Amino acid sequence: MIKAYTAASLQDAHILLGLLCAEGIAAHILNANAQGGLGEIPFMHAYPEIWLVHPRDLSRARRVVEAFERPPAGAEPMRCARCGEDNPAGFEICWSCQAPTVPGCR
Ligand SMILES: [Zn+2]
Incomplete structure (x- = not known):
């Protein structure tokens, strides 16, 4: 496992996980439950992290992350x-x- 990205929110983490999945990159979200549910006081403020199962996917994952952070005009x-x-x-x-x-x- 290798860390590829620290997401600003769990929502971002889930979107990115879907993009990585579409590229055939196996990944997991860590700290997914750290922010608590709606209306709850977060037990611990930690950002969700995207971890790749295979370190060899890192360079491809970086490109996915870049595309995610700079969406095409109109989006x-x-x-x-x-x-x-x-x-x-x-x-x-x-x-x-x-x-x-x-x-x-x-
Ligand atoms: Zn709203």
Whole structure:
């Protein structure tokens, strides 16, 4: 196992895990439960980490991470109209409050 990325949020970690999976890179999220659930006081603030099963995948994983951190133009995050959290383009439901992120729809 080798660490490939420290995500800013568990949401980011899950998105990146999906991207790595699509590339055929086996990876796991560590610290996935460290931030607590919605409405709970986090027991310990630790950022989720992406760890690769195979160190040989690291260079490919880095490219996936770079693409993830610099999304193509037009893939602007959508700001939730209810709670103000940013949601990645394509998310139809706010990850934070479950409100629809479709503009004009509350
Ligand atoms: Zn929201």
